[in-house]
Amino acid sequence: MTEAKNPVQAVQRSLGIVDILRDGDGATVTEIADEIGVTKGTAHCHLATLEENGYVIKEDGEYVLGLRFLDLAHYAKDRIDVSDLATTEVDKLAEETGELALFTVEEDGQGVCLHTADGEEAVQTEIYVGYRNELYHTAVGKAMLAFMPPEKRDRIIEETEFEAKTSRTITDEATLREELEQIREDGAAYNHGETIQGLVGAGAPIRDQDGTLYGAISIIGPERRLDEERLKNEIPEMIQQAVNIIEINLTSL
Template sequence: MNSAKHPIQAVQRTLDIVDVLKEKREARVTDIADELDFSKGTIHCHLATLEQNGYVVKNGQQYSLGLQFIDLAHHATDRVDIYDITRAEVDKLAAESGEMALFTVEEHGEGICLYKAEGEDAVQTELYVGYRNKLYHTAVGKVLLAFMPEERREEIIRETNFEQITPNTITDPGELRAQLTEIRERGIAYNHEETIQGLVGLGAPIRDQDGTLYGAVSLIGPVSRMEDERLTEELPKLIRRAVNIVEVNITSL
């Protein structure tokens, strides 16, 4: 995410407080002041303003995020035209595959999970709606990179700090570019234990007739169930069918 050239310190301070509450779930003024190295008076003023507007609630001496953020989340997802259509297909995909299915879009150079559905045998991970991931090490992220405009793709790759998350994670930009070329030819991206050891993912892009990229759909499951023809034939067929239905409906938006 790009840094602001002239950040407004009061706004940044408020956002830092929100981030602390997000991580800690609840905290006292003293805890937040110590975490951010600000005075208790400053933190209290920011919290009071947030509380007045419904973004923070106070229970005794503890503060936590308010449900007003749910309203914001609704309006954020509502601007994604294909959200409702894709959500329905992701539900079907999870039910048919038995695995975890995701709808993800790119924003600020990261993959943002907008919707998650769990099949009967879905593995439990830390993934949640709103979860952010770098694009280079996930199936859905690589498929987004592969099908976005070249200029945008190269900008993201240049700004990416490649980390060795697992032994299988790609850390070389040249190797990533070569894999993205294969993904464009195949139409399916894979994540072979590159984010979490023991988990495999595959994803496909959602595009309109002009090639505009709207997002991507993916499936995640354990290595023991994601192999051979199921990984290369059965699951890609399910994903392509789900994506096709969404893409057909894009024309009516």
């Protein structure tokens, strides 16, 4: 993530409060003051300013995030030209496969989920709209890494702090680059239980005729249902059909 050269402390504190309220589903003034290391009076000043502008509200002695963030979220999502097209196709994929389908974009070197759709048998995960994840261990992340401009890919990989999420997670640059080369040849990326043990997936990038990368879509499910045969053949074919429809419609945007 890009770091500010001259961060404004007051802004950082307010943003820190927003994160605390999100992560804890609300908090008291005392809890927030202790968390960010300021006096209760300072914490209250930040909260009062956020409350005055509709970003937080007070309920039963605790502060929680306000619905003003919904307006910002809709605006941010609408900036993505392909969002509506991808949403429609992801919904179809979830219905056809019965599994969890996602639309993800890259921002600041991370994957950001912009839409999820649950099929009838979809697994329940922590993934939600706005959920962020590293690119190196997910199908959508690797799909985007493989097809983004080389300079950007190199920078992201060099800044990646590899961590073994499971025993199958790629944990070194050389192995990742080798897999990305294979993804460019195949047009599809895979997650073989690299993020959550027993949960697998396939993904493919969304690009226009000039090769500009818009994001990626994927299907995720348990290994017992998405066995190797289905994961490598049926699922990628369905994803690619959805991607083709999106990419054809991109020309009219």
